[in-house]
Amino acid sequence: MQQFPFDFNDLPTPTYLVGGWVRDRLLNRQGKYLDLDFVLPENAVETAQEVARKYKAGFVVLDAERKIARVVFKNGTADFAQQMGISLEEDLGRRDFCMNAIAMECHQLIEDQSIGDGLAGEDFIDPFDGIGDLKAKRIRMVAPENLAEDPLRILRGYRQSAQLGFEIEDLTRKVLMKLASRLKSVAAERVRTELGYLLSINNGSRWMMEAISDGILEDWLPSQHLNLPRFAEIERVISSLLSQFPNLELFFSKHLSGDRYAIVIVKLAALTNSATALESLGLSRAEQRWLVGILRYLPQFINLLDQATPKEQYKFFQSTLEFFPAIATLALASGYELERISPWLERWLNPNDAIAYPITLITGDDLRKDLGIPPSPQIGEFLESVKIAQVEGKISSRAEAITFVQSIIKY
Known part of the structure; x- marks a missing residue:
């Protein structure tokens, strides 16, 4: 529990951990920077504000209408979102891919350390068999309309394939291709960020090629x-x-x-x-x-x-x-x-x-003081000529550089 920036006992029951952190924990993956996502049936913004106050962390409301707020710690962020729909299962049903639609009640972490033991599923709420997808190394959509609702999820499917080494399930891939034209409606900043993530991954170029081949990025x-x-x-x-x-x-x-x-x-x-x-x-x-x-x-x-x-x-x-x-x-x-x-x-x-890195033999001040050359663009031209003579092996000292400039002036 020391990896978390705050005590989960400070959260109301139930509070659910969802999304990427749960997925990565099931895969025994852990990044340096924590990215926690919580879903609460009620009072999500108020809970986030209270956590931020108690732990002297940053606080920002990300979406006032949907009641989503973020608490910023030194080693990560925690997003608190109000549950969408009348149940957690309905909320999970609005997510992008089944592997990201897995949840667990966060207080369970305090009592049960079996979460780190692999792909055991008894502690998780997994209405779409996301754990099965993790075992199969497969990316499968929850529903086409979820991808259409936020078209950036189309590109994210390819990025997460590269990130996890998973394959996109055939039907899901056909839907991604069918919806590709919707990606042009996404803000450039979001597309740019997603492409940056994809190209930062070691095998990201392979999935970038796949996305291009599938026509996903034609508009960009x-x-x-x-x-x-x-x-x-x-x-x-x-x-x-x-x-x-x-x-x-x-x-x-x-x-x-x-x-x-x-x-x-x-x-x-x-x-x-x-x-x-x-x-x-x-x-x-x-x-x-x-x-x-x-x-x-x-x-x-x-x-x-x-x-x-x-x-x-x-x-x-x-x-x-x-x-x-x-x-x-x-x-x-x-x-x-x-x-x-x-x-x-x-x-x-x-x-x-x-x-590549020739040392400076003389400066403009040297030319003004030693040779009486007044400030002018000509000084820059003389200095460049000195550099060229230097790299060609014609001069190698300050005295030789001064003499070289004198010869240019006389000429």
């Missing part, structure tokens, strides 16, 4: 703009890169926006040939900058693979340093050999590399 990711052969290779390439260059983990796990990380944008860039094709998702400025940059500089990088001078390498790194590994990853996924790309990655990974 038009097929004419997609590069499916490249996308099909992206997870294998990332895994291979991480095995050979473990330090790239820091790059792929870089936080970009909200709860999305660099690996999501790398996969989206692999998926599409045009950044404009993803505009409907409403990506953040940072994500859009990465996406545009990756796709813009990928052809240039491929052209440089055959032969690139130090000057060309330096200039390319200066334009792409922030997201260069993403470009290398897409080049690999496009079929280019690692032997040609790894020298570039080794440069990027080496903070002392003379071409």
Whole structure:
């Protein structure tokens, strides 16, 4: 019971735990961040408010009409919802998939620790045989109208397949495909978040391909703009890169926006040939900058693979340093050999590399003080010329840099 941020004895009887936490507990899965969902026959918002007050936690009403409130703790959230319908079974009957329509009275956790012993079902309220679906590793809808009511559940079915390693039951999949056009009515923020979850999962690309093949995402990711052969290779390439260059983990796990990380944008860039094709998702400025940059500089990088001078390498790194590994990853996924790309990655990974990270020999202040050059755009041009001479091996010290600038002025 220490894993919970508050004592369940503070809750009225009955209070039911439902949804993902119950499902994951039955599967002996547990995340770092608690996501608890409670259903109460009455006084759900008031109960949440009292818990928040007693434990000095955050409190917000999510839906005043449906009487849903959230309590925010350091290690997770607890949502309290008023029961919909005249019974708990009716409430469960409005959920998306049978495996998520399992409940248990939360006080039972205090008395009975058998919940952690596998797929025993005697302690659970399971009117749709969700436990049977968990045993069969199957995702099965409760009812088509539930999916139509909130079309994001259509995409969520594919994400949960990737997350759990389950297969979507045939009839359910046909319904998901039939209802796919309704997904266009969902807010971009919700679709973007769900896609972020899906692409963050190790085998998420497989189920992303399944969703695309089933026509689920046609309104959000038009097929004419997609590069499916490249996308099909992206997870294998990332895994291979991480095995050979473990330090790239820091790059792929870089936080970009909200709860999305660099690996999501790398996969989206692999998926599409045009950044404009993803505009409907409403990506953040940072994500859009990465996406545009990756796709813009990928052809240039491929052209440089055959032969690139130090000057060309330096200039390319200066334009792409922030997201260069993403470009290398897409080049690999496009079929280019690692032997040609790894020298570039080794440069990027080496903070002392003379071409990717040339040290600063002189500054604009040096040029003003030592050579009397007045402030102007010309100073920037001189400094860039110094950098190029430096990476070409022509100069390597401050004195040589000053002399080099003097020679340019005389010339």
